[in-house]
Amino acid sequence: GAVVSQHPSRVICKSGTSVKIECRSLDFQATTMFWYRQFPKQSLMLMATSNEGSKATYEQGVEKDKFLINHASLTLSTLTVTSAHPEDSSFYICSARAETSGDYNEQFFGPGTRLTVL
Amino acid sequence: GQNIDQPTEMTATEGAIVQINCTYQTSGFNGLFWYQQHAGEAPTFLSYNVLDGLEEKGRFSSFLSRSKGYSYLLLKELQMKDSASYLCAVLDSNYQLIWGAGTKLIIKP
Numbered sequence: 001g002a003v004v005s006q007h008p009s010r011v012i013c014k015s016g017t018s019v020k021i022e023c024r025s026l027d028f029q030a031t032t033m034f035w036y037r038q039f040p041k042q043s044l045m046l047m048a049t050s051n052e053g054s055k056a057t058y059e060q061g062v063e064k065d066k067f068l069i070n071h072a073s074l075t076l077s078t079l080t081v082t083s084a085h086p087e088d089s090s091f092y093i094c095s096a097r098a099e100t101s102g103d104y105n106e107q108f109f110g111p112g113t114r115l116t117v118l
Numbered sequence: 119g120q121n122i123d124q125p126t127e128m129t130a131t132e133g134a135i136v137q138i139n140c141t142y143q144t145s146g147f148n149g150l151f152w153y154q155q156h157a158g159e160a161p162t163f164l165s166y167n168v169l170d171g172l173e174e175k176g177r178f179s180s181f182l183s184r185s186k187g188y189s190y191l192l193l194k195e196l197q198m199k200d201s202a203s204y205l206c207a208v209l210d211s212n213y214q215l216i217w218g219a220g221t222k223l224i225i226k227p
Contacts, residue, residue: 006160034215043219043220044161044205044217045217046215046217091158093160106151106163106166109160109162111160112158112159
């Protein structure tokens with residue numbers, strides 16, 4: 001099956017610093033990648049949809065200047081949390097849609113990144 | 119608005135059968151997914167239904183009724199490792215996944 005990697009898996013940073021999370025599709029090309037955030041005991045919340053070579057589409061309530069997304073290639077998308085604060089502490093998950101997965105648009109998920117802002 | 123409902127928590131016994139229900143109201147429908155998520159991990163794909171009926175895959179089966187906006191995930195011969203959250207998600211008319219809040223399944227010996 002298709003594999004998506006995410007790096008780092010865990011990060012602890014000080015308030016005010018920026019953190020970059022990478023999402024890579026390892027064995028397929030993903031023209032579309034998604035970034036989710038999940039707080040404890042809650043469901044996945046879509047933050048933005050990232051299309052290769054174009055600007056990301058952000059969901060309502062998600063600050064695009066705070067959560068910078070870059071999808072420079074068909075296998076890599078990055079999410080940068082700028083000037084992170086304790087309330088940004090969460091589990092961030094990326095997924096990639098394999099356009100050639102057949103007759104449905106399955107999303108393959110990365111393992112997630114646990115961000116803790118002190 | 120778009121809405122997906124599933125029970126918050128269910129408890130079942132090892133070796134038994136459990137059915138997790140999901141009802142949805144979305145703008146358009148391009149399929150329904152079930153994912154399994156263990157604590158602290160990303161979701162893993164279990165099933166996809168786009169036509170009415172039952173899809174069976176080993177111990178897991180998923181059912182869809184589009185006219186009723188209803189799906190269920192059936193888990194047979196429950197094992198302790200099946201303790202996890204089960205997420206129902208619908209692909210809407212824009213091919214965006216709309217997620218339910220998940221059902222936490224607790225398996226008891």
